[in-house]
Structure formats: C-alpha cells, structure tokens
Amino acid sequence: MREYRCLSLFADSVPTIFLLVLKAERPTQEDMKTVEKIENLLGDQLLQHTWILFTRGDDLERERLSVEEFIQGSNYLKQVVQRFNNKYHIFNNKISNPDQVWKLLDKIDTSLLMMGEIMKMTLTLKDNPPTWNLFLLGKSGAGISSSANTLLGHTDFTSKSGFRSVTLETQKKNIVMRDVSINLFDTPGLSNTVIRDEEVIREYRCLSLFADSVPTVFLLVLKAERPTQEDLRIVQEIENLLGDQLLQHTWILFTRGDDLERENLTIEQFIDDTVELKRVVQRFRRRFHVFNNKIYNPDQVRRLIEKTLMCY
Ligand SMILES: Nc1nc2c(ncn2[C@@H]2O[C@H](COP(=O)(O)OP(=O)(O)OP(=O)(O)O)[C@@H](O)[C@H]2O)c(=O)[nH]1
Ligand SMILES: [Mg+2]
Structure with a gap:
C-alpha cells in the first residue's frame, strides 16, 4: 500500500493510467477487500483514470465465455465494473497477441488523452509555470x-x-x-x-x-x-x-x-x-x-x- 500511495502522488504531474489487474475468476473475499482498498486509496478523481484489467483470458476462451458474459455471471463484478464506469479489458498473457494491447489502448483512447495533454501543456506553458x-x-x-x-x-x-x-x-x-x-x-x-x-x-x-x-x-x-x-x-x-x-x-x-x-x-x-x-x-x-x-x-x-x- 505504501508504494501504491507513493505512486498516486504523481498522478497529477504526469499523464497517468492505473490498471487494476484481476484474475478472470470468481472473486474471493480477499480479492474484494483488495479492490476496496485500492478504490479508497485512489479516490474518485484517480478512479476516472483506472481500468480493470482481467487476466487469464485463455481460461475464458476454453470455457467459450466472453468477458462480458463472465462479468454478468457475478453480481459483485457487475457492481465493480459499474463503479469503474465500464472501464475494463481482458488479456490472455499466455500468447503473444499485440491486438489485445492495441484494443486496450484504443479503449483508453490515447488519442483523446493525448489531445487533452497537448491542450493542458499549451495552457501550462501559457498560463502556468513549469x-x-x-x-x-x-x-x-x-x-x-x-x-x-x-x-x-x-x-x-x-x-x-x-x-x-x-x-x-x-x-x-x-x-x-x-x-x-x-x-x-x-x-x-x-x-x-x-x-x-x-x-x-x-x-x-x-x-x-x-x-x-x-x-x-x-x-x-x-x-x-x-x-x-x-x-x-x-x-x-x-x-x-x-x-x-x-x-x-x-x-x-x-x-x-x-x-x-x-x-x-x-x-x-x-x-x-x-x-x-x-x-x-x-x-x-x-x-x-x-x-x-x-x-x-x-x-x-x-x-x-x-x-x-x-x-x-
Ligand atoms: N535549532 C534548530 N532546530 C531545528 C532546525 N531544523 C529542525 N530543527 C528541530 O529538529 C527537530 C526535528 O525536526 P523535524 O523537521 O521534525 O525532523 P524530521 O527530519 O522531519 O524528523 P521525523 O519526521 O521525525 O523523521 C525539531 O524539534 C525541529 O524544531 C534548525 O535549523 N535549527
Ligand atoms: Mg519529518
């Protein structure tokens, strides 16, 4: 937690995205506590820049389940994903598939983010000191x-x-x-x-x-x-x-x-x-x-x- 807190201190000076990594499995009590702790630590503002990244996409593929179906199968996950404004993605880390990375970046909408940052930088240079x-x-x-x-x-x-x-x-x-x-x-x-x-x-x-x-x-x-x-x-x-x-x-x-x-x-x-x-x-x-x-x-x-x- 000490390190997470420390990292969060920089989120307002450097463009930052947090990825909250969760196994695509039925969440345990401990998983729920961890998610709650992270939500409390980040607070409303940083949560807007936080995505849930499910891992073990290969397990879901084997079960022929989409990540959406997997989420719909758990009331708890449905609520969590709602709290994160539906910001989630899934990785299968067992294969090299750049497409899944590009899809995540598309979702995060780097172009929009960059536009925001460029606008912020222009404003920073004009109106705010370095x-x-x-x-x-x-x-x-x-x-x-x-x-x-x-x-x-x-x-x-x-x-x-x-x-x-x-x-x-x-x-x-x-x-x-x-x-x-x-x-x-x-x-x-x-x-x-x-x-x-x-x-x-x-x-x-x-x-x-x-x-x-x-x-x-x-x-x-x-x-x-x-x-x-x-x-x-x-x-x-x-x-x-x-x-x-x-x-x-x-x-x-x-x-x-x-x-x-x-x-x-x-x-x-x-x-x-x-x-x-x-x-x-x-x-x-x-x-x-x-x-x-x-x-x-x-x-x-x-x-x-x-x-x-x-x-x-
Ligand atoms: N006389 C004098 N005392 C100082 C000076 N700087 C700090 N002190 C005293 O040294 C003591 C410790 O100062 P802090 O700034 O709390 O020390 P710190 O390094 O932050 O210590 P911790 O937070 O406890 O790890 C306090 O009583 C300060 O008033 C100084 O320039 N002159
Ligand atoms: Mg001190």
Whole structure:
C-alpha cells in the first residue's frame, strides 16, 4: 500500500493510467477487500483514470465465455465494473497477441488523452509555470519536515522534537516561486523509530522513479554537526540508492544554521574543519546549502532555489 500511495502522488504531474489487474475468476473475499482498498486509496478523481484489467483470458476462451458474459455471471463484478464506469479489458498473457494491447489502448483512447495533454501543456506553458519536484530526504530527526516548512514559508508539514519519528509517509505540497511551480515532498527519514529502513528505502526508490519525467532535485538533509558513523552510513546508503545520475541533482541541505551563527562559524568553515563532512561534501562536488529553520528568512530559500535550479 505504501508504494501504491507513493505512486498516486504523481498522478497529477504526469499523464497517468492505473490498471487494476484481476484474475478472470470468481472473486474471493480477499480479492474484494483488495479492490476496496485500492478504490479508497485512489479516490474518485484517480478512479476516472483506472481500468480493470482481467487476466487469464485463455481460461475464458476454453470455457467459450466472453468477458462480458463472465462479468454478468457475478453480481459483485457487475457492481465493480459499474463503479469503474465500464472501464475494463481482458488479456490472455499466455500468447503473444499485440491486438489485445492495441484494443486496450484504443479503449483508453490515447488519442483523446493525448489531445487533452497537448491542450493542458499549451495552457501550462501559457498560463502556468513549469513544474519541478523537490524531494527532501535523510535521517529521521535531521530536520526534513522543518526544512520543507522553511521552503513553504509556513508550517504545513508536522515537525517536532522527541524520541519518536514524526513523518511516517511521504506528503506533497505545491509552492510557486520565481515563476516555477515546485512540488515539495516531505518524506520519512532513515533510522526511523517507527518504520524499518527497508520500507523507507522502498519509498525513496518509488519517488526516484519519477525523477526523469519532471525536473527533479533531491535535498539530502543533514544536521550541521559533527556526523556520527550512523549519519555517514545513511549518506552512503542514499548515494548508493540514487546512483551517479540522480546524485548530480542532489544537494546536501544542512540544518541548524542557528547553531553555527551562535558560534560565529560560516557553513564553509564548519565543513572545512570537519574531516568527515569535507569528504562527503567533496563527493557532492560541494553542492550544499544551509538553513536556519528557526527563523523566517526568505533569502535563504531564494538562494537555495537559485542554486539548485541554475545548476540543473
Ligand atoms: N535549532 C534548530 N532546530 C531545528 C532546525 N531544523 C529542525 N530543527 C528541530 O529538529 C527537530 C526535528 O525536526 P523535524 O523537521 O521534525 O525532523 P524530521 O527530519 O522531519 O524528523 P521525523 O519526521 O521525525 O523523521 C525539531 O524539534 C525541529 O524544531 C534548525 O535549523 N535549527
Ligand atoms: Mg519529518
């Protein structure tokens, strides 16, 4: 469910069709529960872009049943198909038959979809600014949500101190800044006290899938403190996950600029005095920025946006 939720976050920025795959068999209680969960997750709007794709067309062929007859034979399926506005198709995955694919695409009516998209793109270019994705990730408690709030200019993402991790699933908010529309993603951090690292990594992987469809910047959030072994391990883990290509669009965002200010240190001095950080920052070709999340200072936000968008 975590991954499905994550995928659905992108449905408004990239043209998207969901295919809900069901066996062409009498549905079990478990199938019904799954369908219900997916309907709830997608909600009315995304359901308009969702098709039921029945598989095992070969079984129906053997029984000389059309998919329509199969659906008519079950009150439950009749109701489901109605809820999906009769949007369904059947595949026989046991044979290679491009015709069944073309038929599905015809049904989805790609031409209409494309027309809609072209119209939307023309409108977007004329009336709306281009869209960017900005993903904030890192270690739980590093200040991921606070930094997202600093970027927003107000407190929308929940952020607080304490032993328990606060952000447990990715949240998205949109801001328009310097003629650019930015989708900000606040994510659960690694070393989380509630969810396992593997789940967080899976969520990051899902987010990174969309990095090639919309210009994307990753912000790896780190406290401006001497890093622990755990901090360094997490940085390395994120580097491995993103890979060389996405790392070129990744910036280290230090938090706790207020602590540095109190000690009269610039972020450059702090990095150069901290051997481990100096190495990390070198690997990122010195792509970094610092936030003081305790004050309202649009200038620090403007500078980050200028740096990251300029280097894209
Ligand atoms: N002094 C100071 N505190 C900060 C700064 N940024 C974040 N914090 C504090 O650090 C604590 C954790 O911040 P969050 O933004 O909730 O951290 P997170 O990484 O989102 O953590 P989880 O959602 O719990 O995984 C909060 O008490 C913040 O107020 C900063 O720049 N300066
Ligand atoms: Mg958080």
